[in-house]
Amino acid sequence: MHLAAPLTLACGLVLPNRLGKAAMTEQLALDGEPNERLRRLTARFADGGAGLLITGNVMVHRDHREHPRNVVVDERTSRPALALWARAAGDTPLVAQISHPGRQGLYAPRGSVAPSAVAMRGVGPFFQTPRALSVDEIADVVRRFAYTAKALDEAGFAGVQVHGAHGYLVSQFLSPLSNRRDDAYGGDLAHRARFLLEVLGAVRAAVRPGFAVMLKLNSADFQRGGFDDDDALAVIAMLEGRGVDLLEISGGSYESPAMLGLRASTLARETYFLEFAQRARGATKIPLMLTGGFRTPAVMEQAVASGAVDVVGLARPLAMEPDLPRRVLAGDAKPAIEGRDRVGVPLLDKILSAQTYVEQMHRLVDGRAPDPNLSRAWTIAHALWMTRG
Numbered sequence: 001m002h003l004a005a006p007l008t009l010a011c012g013l014v015l016p017n018r019l020g021k022a023a024m025t026e027q028l029a030l031d032g033e034p035n036e037r038l039r040r041l042t043a044r045f046a047d048g049g050a051g052l053l054i055t056g057n058v059m060v061h062r063d064h065r066e067h068p069r070n071v072v073v074d075e076r077t078s079r080p081a082l083a084l085w086a087r088a089a090g091d092t093p094l095v096a097q098i099s100h101p102g103r104q105g106l107y108a109p110r111g112s113v114a115p116s117a118v119a120m121r122g123v124g125p126f127f128q129t130p131r132a133l134s135v136d137e138i139a140d141v142v143r144r145f146a147y148t149a150k151a152l153d154e155a156g157f158a159g160v161q162v163h164g165a166h167g168y169l170v171s172q173f174l175s176p177l178s179n180r181r182d183d184a185y186g187g188d189l190a191h192r193a194r195f196l197l198e199v200l201g202a203v204r205a206a207v208r209p210g211f212a213v214m215l216k217l218n219s220a221d222f223q224r225g226g227f228d229d230d231d232a233l234a235v236i237a238m239l240e241g242r243g244v245d246l247l248e249i250s251g252g253s254y255e256s257p258a259m260l261g262l263r264a265s266t267l268a269r270e271t272y273f274l275e276f277a278q279r280a281r282g283a284t285k286i287p288l289m290l291t292g293g294f295r296t297p298a299v300m301e302q303a304v305a306s307g308a309v310d311v312v313g314l315a316r317p318l319a320m321e322p323d324l325p326r327r328v329l330a331g332d333a334k335p336a337i338e339g340r341d342r343v344g345v346p347l348l349d350k351i352l353s354a355q356t357y358v359e360q361m362h363r364l365v366d367g368r369a370p371d372p373n374l375s376r377a378w379t380i381a382h383a384l385w386m387t388r389g
């Protein structure tokens with residue numbers, strides 16, 4: 001079985017199999033600190049048998065968080081707490097996803113920032129209108145990515161994944177809809193990709209050679225006039241020789257949530273971005289992880305066996321069934337368990353359908369089984385409560 005074959009990355013890190021847990025924001029940290037509840041969740045996922053665990057997004061800036069309860073890794077973060085978190089996965093490679101939310105942050109006490117002062121559309125009152133970053137501030141964010149990566153390396157993590165997808169800051173720079181700059185960081189694609197390439201360069205330079213540096217990138221933003229698949233292929237070509245060990249492919253943003261299958265075009269087939277992955281395969285030698293929609297073991301096996309991708313990324317199925325990798329690797333053909341996650345109101349679904357899986361992860365922390373019939377009223381109430389910090 002191809003899913004059971006190990007994969008050695010360029011940095012030397014060996015993934016014991018081809019099923020990877022994709023990032024899911026855990027919303028468990030208080031004041032940015034990794035804690036015992038987060039360690040319990042990490043250990044639970046490690047027990048499930050995946051060959052790679054990618055944490056939920058870890059913030060590089062304390063004042064800019066995707067969610068108030070994200071982990072923050074800066075000069076204030078407890079190093080012993082970080083080291084304990086790194087060890088919680090045991091022998092399973094644990095990679096921290098590192099991110100800056102830009103305008104897509106629920107927590108920005110001093111105001112949100114972005115490439116340009118362009119507000120998000122269609123997501124109601126959840127996000128502030130950002131102000132544009134100065135060139136000095138961009139350099140500061142690049143330094144913070146490097147600082148965070150180095151701290152995670154020293155703490156014992158196997159690697160980091162730069163979050164370049166889903167409408168967060170890196171992805172805001174890449175998209176002409178959110179990046180209207182006319183300096184070295186805006187304009188044509190080469191300039192819009194400059195921030196990403198500076199972040200990758202600074203991160204690689206800050207960590208040890210055996211430490212994995214990964215990237216999550218959108219195949220497209222799924223918005224008219226936005227970052228499209230040709231742009232994505234051009235960016236992938238720019239990654240050559242920059243020390244990226246694994247490239248994860250996804251798509252969409254809060255404005256257009258293709259990554260969750262909330263668009264007809266992505267829901268049409270089980271794997272949302274497989275065709276793009278096949279094109280990306282022709283454009284790079286970097287190992288590819290594909291995330292979004294995988295539910296059937298045969299489809300997972302086929303994706304790897306066909307040579308289209310190297311690693312199958314799984315997010316929601318693992319919140320519902322953390323032992324799914326173990327069962328798939330043992331040859332069980334039953335599909336993943338689906339959660340009941342849609343209300344049918346587009347704006348609410350954009351926010352809540354993912355939030356139901358946060359609730360499932362919190363059940364796992366407390367030693368409870370995921371609940372396919374989780375109350376939506378509870379999800380809404382708890383989600384609102386947690387945004388208080």
Ligand SMILES: Cc1cc2nc3c(=O)[nH]c(=O)nc-3n(C[C@H](O)[C@H](O)[C@H](O)COP(=O)(O)O)c2cc1C
Nearest residue numbers: 022023024025056057292293314315316354357358
């Ligand atoms: C609760 C939840 C939290 C998520 N948090 C993150 C995150 O922190 N970073 C990220 O890149 N993607 C995040 N995602 C997106 C997933 O990594 C993945 O791309 C998406 O869920 C599609 O994969 P799936 O069909 O296997 O769930 C999240 C998804 C869910 C459901």
